[in-house]
Amino acid sequence: MLVLSRRPDEKILLPSVPAIIKVISSQAGLTRLGIEAPAHVPILREELSRHDRPGIKTVVTEPVAHAPNLVHFIRDRLNNLILGLTLLRMSLVECDPAVRNTLAGMEEELQALRLAVAASSAQQTGTSSGEVLASQVPA
Numbered sequence: 001m002l003v004l005s006r007r008p009d010e011k012i013l014l015p016s017v018p019a020i021i022k023v024i025s026s027q028a029g030l031t032r033l034g035i036e037a038p039a040h041v042p043i044l045r046e047e048l049s050r051h052d053r054p055g056i057k058t059v060v061t062e063p064v065a066h067a068p069n070l071v072h073f074i075r076d077r078l079n080n081l082i083l084g085l086t087l088l089r090m091s092l093v094e095c096d097p098a099v100r101n102t103l104a105g106m107e108e109e110l111q112a113l114r115l116a117v118a119a120s121s122a123q124q125t126g127t128s129s130g131e132v133l134a135s136q137v138p139a
Helices: 070-091 097-125 129-134
Strands: 011-014 019-027 030-036
Touching: 070 097
Parallel strands: none
Antiparallel strands: 011 019, 019 030
16 A cells, blocks of 8 residues: 655546546545546445445435435436446456446446536536536545
8 A cells, every 4th residue: 555645735646547636625534535537437435335235225215306406316326326337347347248338338328417417517506517527526
């Protein structure tokens, strides 16, 4: 494991991924990181990638129509689906090429839907879709 010390606004470059990790802020017991990577590079929080979970379970406690922020709700569900497909792809490394093609098509559709949600959110808030996607980095 490589251990680095960084101050706010300093970056760590991962050129082979390609990705950039930037320290957004640091307080006692909490560090906020921003991660810039291409859309095809999955970025997972450790607790979401644990293999001991039987599956991704989502509990909706209120009807979608009454959700306080519908775009946020949809974006979270899309991220869960992308995570699930990524984990499925990792477990099906040596599967039939037709299965890989189907997974790739599903991932492309989800990414297109994710970009459409980001663009819609950007129109509503008056920001660019790049800013909306950057703001989706998990805290």
